[in-house]
Amino acid sequence: MNSFDTAIQIFLTQIELSSVLNHAIRVIAGLYTFKGFVLVPILWWIWFQPSQRTEWQREMVIATIVSGLLSLATGRLLAHYLPFRVRPIYNPDLHLHFPMAFVRESVQRTWSSFPSDHAMLWMSVATGIFLVWRRVGILALLYVAIFICLPRAYLGFHYPTDVLAGAAIGIAITWVMTRDAVRTRYAVPILRSIHRFPGPSYMLAFLLCFELITQFDDLLQLVQSAAKAL
Numbered sequence: 001m002n003s004f005d006t007a008i009q010i011f012l013t014q015i016e017l018s019s020v021l022n023h024a025i026r027v028i029a030g031l032y033t034f035k036g037f038v039l040v041p042i043l044w045w046i047w048f049q050p051s052q053r054t055e056w057q058r059e060m061v062i063a064t065i066v067s068g069l070l071s072l073a074t075g076r077l078l079a080h081y082l083p084f085r086v087r088p089i090y091n092p093d094l095h096l097h098f099p100m101a102f103v104r105e106s107v108q109r110t111w112s113s114f115p116s117d118h119a120m121l122w123m124s125v126a127t128g129i130f131l132v133w134r135r136v137g138i139l140a141l142l143y144v145a146i147f148i149c150l151p152r153a154y155l156g157f158h159y160p161t162d163v164l165a166g167a168a169i170g171i172a173i174t175w176v177m178t179r180d181a182v183r184t185r186y187a188v189p190i191l192r193s194i195h196r197f198p199g200p201s202y203m204l205a206f207l208l209c210f211e212l213i214t215q216f217d218d219l220l221q222l223v224q225s226a227a228k229a230l
Helices: 003-014 019-030 036-048 054-081 105-110 117-132 134-154 160-177 180-196 198-213 217-229
Strands: none
Touching: 003 134, 003 160, 019 134, 036 054, 036 117, 036 134, 036 198, 054 117, 054 160, 054 180, 054 198, 117 134, 117 160, 134 160, 160 180, 180 198
C-alpha cells in the first residue's frame, strides 16, 4: 500500500464513531436504495422534463446509461485482468481494524479491490446528470462521493486510490460517450427506435435501469449458480 493510501486509511480507521453511526454507514454502503435508486430516477426526470432541448436531453440520458454500462463492464474487466489487489478489510498486513460490515465474503475476497466498480458506475451516471443539469449534477456528484465512495473506503472495501481511479475512469467514459461526434452515432438511432416502438422500448428501459441499479448482481448470481449446477 502506498503512502497516500496508508495516510488516509489510517486516518479513517482512527475516527471513533458511535455504534449507531457505524450501523448507518453499513446500511448506506450495503443497500441499493442509497445508490442507483437515488440517481437513476433523476435520469427519468430528465427524460420526461419538458424542454426546448427535449431530444438532446433524451440523447444525453441514453448516452449516460450506455456510459454507466460501459463503466461497470470496464471496472469488472480491469479487476479481472489487472494484478489482484486484496481488499483492505482482508489484508492482515495493514494491522487496521475496520467496522464490521455485512458483505458477501465469497465475492469480496475473490474480487480485486482495484478499481472500485461502484465509483466508476455512479460517478459516470452523476457526470451525465451534471452535463445536462449543472446544479442537480453537482449535488449528484457530491452524493456519490459522500454516500457511495467514502463509505467503501471507511469500511475497508477499497483503498482510496481504488475509489479515485474508478471515479476518474467513470467520469472520463461519460465525457467521451456524450461528445456530439460520438453520442449521435448511437443515441440518435436508439431514440428513433424508442419513438417508433414506445411500448417495448420503455419496458426494456425499465428492466435495464433496474439491472443497472442492482449492478446486475442477481443475474451474476444466477449465472454462477447455473455454472455450479452444470
